[in-house]
Amino acid sequence: MNWIWFHKLGSPKWFYQWSSKWALPVFSMGLLAMLVGVGWGLGFAPTDYQQGDTYRIIYLHVPAAVLAESCYLSLGVAGFVYLVWQMKMAPIFIKSMAPIGAAMAAIALLSGAIWGKPTWGTWWVWDARLTSVLVLFLLYMGIIALQNTLEDAALANQATAIVSVLGLINLPIIKYSVNWWNTLHQPASFSLTEKPAMPMEMWLPLLIAVIGFYCLVVGLVMWRMQSEILLRERRTQWVKEKVMNHGV
Amino acid sequence: MAFNSLADFLTMGTHGAFVWSTYGLVLLILASLILNTVQGRRKVIRQLKKRYLRESDS
Amino acid sequence: MTYFSFFKAECLALFYTKQRVVNALLFFVMVVVLFPLGIDPSAEFLSPVAGGIIWCAAALSVVISVESMYKESYLDGTLTQLIVSGLSLPWLILIKVGVYWGAMMLPLLLLTPVFAQMLFLPSDSLFMLLATLLLGTPGLFLIGSIGAALTVSLRQGAMLMVLLILPFYFPIIIFSTAAIKAMQLGLPYGGLLALLGAISLLALVVSPVMTSLCIKASVR
Numbered sequence: 334m335n336w337i338w339f340h341k342l343g344s345p346k347w348f349y350q351w352s353s354k355w356a357l358p359v360f361s362m363g364l365l366a367m368l369v370g371v372g373w374g375l376g377f378a379p380t381d382y383q384q385g386d387t388y389r390i391i392y393l394h395v396p397a398a399v400l401a402e403s404c405y406l407s408l409g410v411a412g413f414v415y416l417v418w419q420m421k422m423a424p425i426f427i428k429s430m431a432p433i434g435a436a437m438a439a440i441a442l443l444s445g446a447i448w449g450k451p452t453w454g455t456w457w458v459w460d461a462r463l464t465s466v467l468v469l470f471l472l473y474m475g476i477i478a479l480q481n482t483l484e485d486a487a488l489a490n491q492a493t494a495i496v497s498v499l500g501l502i503n504l505p506i507i508k509y510s511v512n513w514w515n516t517l518h519q520p521a522s523f524s525l526t527e528k529p530a531m532p533m534e535m536w537l538p539l540l541i542a543v544i545g546f547y548c549l550v551v552g553l554v555m556w557r558m559q560s561e562i563l564l565r566e567r568r569t570q571w572v573k574e575k576v577m578n579h580g581v
Numbered sequence: 582m583a584f585n586s587l588a589d590f591l592t593m594g595t596h597g598a599f600v601w602s603t604y605g606l607v608l609l610i611l612a613s614l615i616l617n618t619v620q621g622r623r624k625v626i627r628q629l630k631k632r633y634l635r636e637s638d639s
Numbered sequence: 640m641t642y643f644s645f646f647k648a649e650c651l652a653l654f655y656t657k658q659r660v661v662n663a664l665l666f667f668v669m670v671v672v673l674f675p676l677g678i679d680p681s682a683e684f685l686s687p688v689a690g691g692i693i694w695c696a697a698a699l700s701v702v703i704s705v706e707s708m709y710k711e712s713y714l715d716g717t718l719t720q721l722i723v724s725g726l727s728l729p730w731l732i733l734i735k736v737g738v739y740w741g742a743m744m745l746p747l748l749l750l751t752p753v754f755a756q757m758l759f760l761p762s763d764s765l766f767m768l769l770a771t772l773l774l775g776t777p778g779l780f781l782i783g784s785i786g787a788a789l790t791v792s793l794r795q796g797a798m799l800m801v802l803l804i805l806p807f808y809f810p811i812i813i814f815s816t817a818a819i820k821a822m823q824l825g826l827p828y829g830g831l832l833a834l835l836g837a838i839s840l841l842a843l844v845v846s847p848v849m850t851s852l853c854i855k856a857s858v859r
Contacts, residue, residue, distance in 0.1 A: 386593040447603045451596040457757040459680030481658035560622040576629045
């Protein structure tokens with residue numbers, strides 16, 4: 334297998350130039366797909382026979398929840414990469430991704446709470462799925478707090494990488510909580526192996542919305558990483574040229 | 582279209598307030614996330630520019 | 640230096656270290672989450688004790704955040720500057736405590752309805768919980784300020800300070816949760832609120848003087 338891409342990824346300069354090309358297209362595609370998926374779900378998907386139209390919150394809730402978990406998985410992988418190979422880009426990625434993941438977890442929690450009120454009759458229950466997502470949100474906040482509190486950059490990199498890897502243990506708990514424990518929360522909407530439980534007309538816009546959220550997050554994280562690269566590589570010549578040629 | 586009228590669409594059957602408040606809230610969070618990203622970039626560039634100009638002066 | 644410039648400098652300093660306030664709030668959230676996870680997540684258990692849980696979490700996060708209140712200015716020498724500034728030290732302390740209280744309690748009061756809902760606090764008691772928090776937390780900050788000043792020169796004073804100060808928090812917590820309980824049971828609660836206010840007022844008078852004595856003893 335060819336490992337050149339992996340080595341290239343370790344170079345901030347290469348990543349900056351590569352991501353400058355891709356960030357905007359990916360972001361706008363994500364925004365478009367999100368609008369299509371959510372708009373379709375909101376206006377055109379059939380009404381659920383049990384929940385009526387209240388179920389349409391799903392088109393925000395599920396994508397945000399999927400992203401909250403995926404973002405954390407990526408944090409954990411980046412943390413592992415940093416701990417093993419000391420790759421420069423990994424802490425940059427962690428720092429850029431943590432606020433996005435926190436926002437996604439917050440969206441999942443808030444939309445879930447508003448959805449829970451009319452369907453379960455309560456804003457919140459301390460069941461396994463909800464609580465583990467709350468813990469996920471707190472983990473994100475912990476990583477952000479660590480980065481903002483530690484002044485020594487090398488220590489901050491190391492510490493956030495370690496916390497990111499440790500937090501991975503929460504992911505299987507979230508994933509299987511709906512199967513392991515009796516909860517109010519319904520089982521997963523997405524599965525690679527099984528046919529979706531809901532009809533195609535409901536499921537397809539959801540899939541599009543999820544893809545849209547993914548692209549949106551990828552675009553955003555590229556932008557945030559670029560800012561972070563500029564800040565961290567400020568002593569190099571190419572950053573200086575880039576900044577001085579930039580009109581602000 | 583899954584709805585017969587605009588009024589139906591706005592009330593979402595029975596729980597329109599819940600559905601629309603979710604969408605509003607999510608819009609708010611996503612917009613502030615995007616705004617934060619754009620502003621963070623501007624701030625870094627402004628900061629670095631000032632720094633380079635100061636360095637080249639001295 | 641004037642009182643107003645000191646106030647402005649304190650606000651700015653707190654704004655630049657806002658992560659510390661966020662950390663204290665996160666600690667508050669964690670403590671609240673511990674109770675349903677550790678004891679019982681059912682509404683039957685949580686609903687009557689929700690006010691108490693939120694009060695204990697608030698008291699703990701206040702004592703933790705107040706602990707470092709004078710630490711930085713002690714280490715960089717600005718505390719000595721305050722003493723020789725010619726302004727009255729108790730007033731400066733009062734301003735500092737006020738700024739800290741505002742920075743921490745405003746977001747905490749905003750968070751409280753959310754957690755009251757998550758702990759199934761009956762919605763008519765929410766108002767009472769907020770009232771006791773408004774009346775009682777100034778006392779928590781003022782008493783904590785004495786402890787922070789006492790232990791400011793110690794290298795590992797955090798634990799000692801918590802041990803010293805928490806007993807003084809007991810009456811405030813007791814009267815607050817008693818007022819919430821009295822309201823839930825339909826008993827008169829005006830007297831309890833008055834006692835709570837009296838404690839905070841007493842702390843308002845005593846704490847700045849005591850704190851300035853402690854600071855003068857610590858800074859040589």
